[in-house]
Amino acid sequence: MNILVTGGAGFIGSNFIRYLLDLSDEYFIINLDKLTYSGNLENLKDVKKGFSERYKFLKGDICDREKVRDIIKNYQIEAIINFAAETHVDRSIKEGSKLFIRTNILGTETLLSEGLSGNIRLYIQISTDEVYGSLGEEGIFTEKSVLSPTNPYSASKASADLLALSYFRTFGFPVIIVRSCNNFGPYRFPEKLIPLLITNAIEDKYLPIYGEGRNVREWIFVEDFCRAVYMVMNKSKLGEVYNISTGFQKRNIEVAELILKKFNKGKDLIRFVEDRKGHDWRYSMDFSKIKNEIGWNPGIDFERGLDDTIRWYSENSRWVKNVKSGEYLKYYEKYYGL
């Protein structure tokens, strides 16, 4: 199967490409990525070496209609998995929402409408628990819950979900939506909570915690999420939405304290800082639909995933240094002529 993976140089996309190529030789993958600040070809260095016949990277923007059309036609694309997005909530609040609207909504529209004229058998939209909005201390979201996003990032993701579903209803375009809780694991850009806390702990820097740190996030190890997407690709019904979550819910302060404990460092490294504007209190999703219909369950518990993640960041100090300094941008020119 020829698959167009978008945003494959980012955190989840790069983990997914590696997962799929390792798993089966049935797939030929085109990775279309704009290489924004969070896209990093270093995430895929080993993939490039081992799988050159089944993998190709193309630099480009999912909003570039002609490019998307040419790729779908020239590579006889049969499936599109859309990971590409502007993903950081704080940036959508502090730096403006325009880029989020452009990539997350208009980019999705481009893939859907260009996909219509190709021979696409499957389109997976990678979405988020944030589209449901915020919960208090009680409650859980199912796939039938009302969409009620609260920040520009989540509003753009909810819009993309609705647009994708409209393409299924109107045109019979083969859309499936997966909504994930918060992923963690190797190759995550260290502006997000877990990699930021780990890399700061390694460097004896303060761990910034918003407000009082009592907000709750639900965590999934990235390999578990990749396995879920793979199972959805192969077993699910078109036009459906699947929540992918774990029940591993933690307050942010608990995560910070656990990470410090793993490094044998004191809680005095924690700094409470100004809260995020409109900070969602808690996310929690019911994943019984994917469990019952597809047979997926989380396999890696939070602490085991955290240990693996800490090990990875500790052993990849060069990656961390390059990413934190922006140095990695130079690699594009050196290795890929981009």
Ligand code: NAD
């Ligand atoms: P990321 O920020 O690490 O990666 C995003 C990738 O998209 C980058 O490689 C970037 O260069 C690329 N990109 C951005 N704009 C583009 C454009 N216009 N054209 C082509 N490529 C572009 O993000 P991630 O954490 O890997 O998230 C991947 C997807 O999963 C996103 O759609 C996100 O909304 C969704 N998601 C993420 C999480 C999570 O916890 N990480 C949870 C739920 C859903």
Ligand code: DAU
């Ligand atoms: O839930 C899925 C979402 O998870 C994805 O859709 C988003 O793309 C992804 O960025 C992530 O969003 P969050 O806002 O949950 O992740 P973030 O790592 O930014 O923050 C996690 C929690 O930690 C949140 O309550 C804010 C808090 N936080 C975050 C940072 C960066 C801190 O307390 N301190 C920090 O420095």
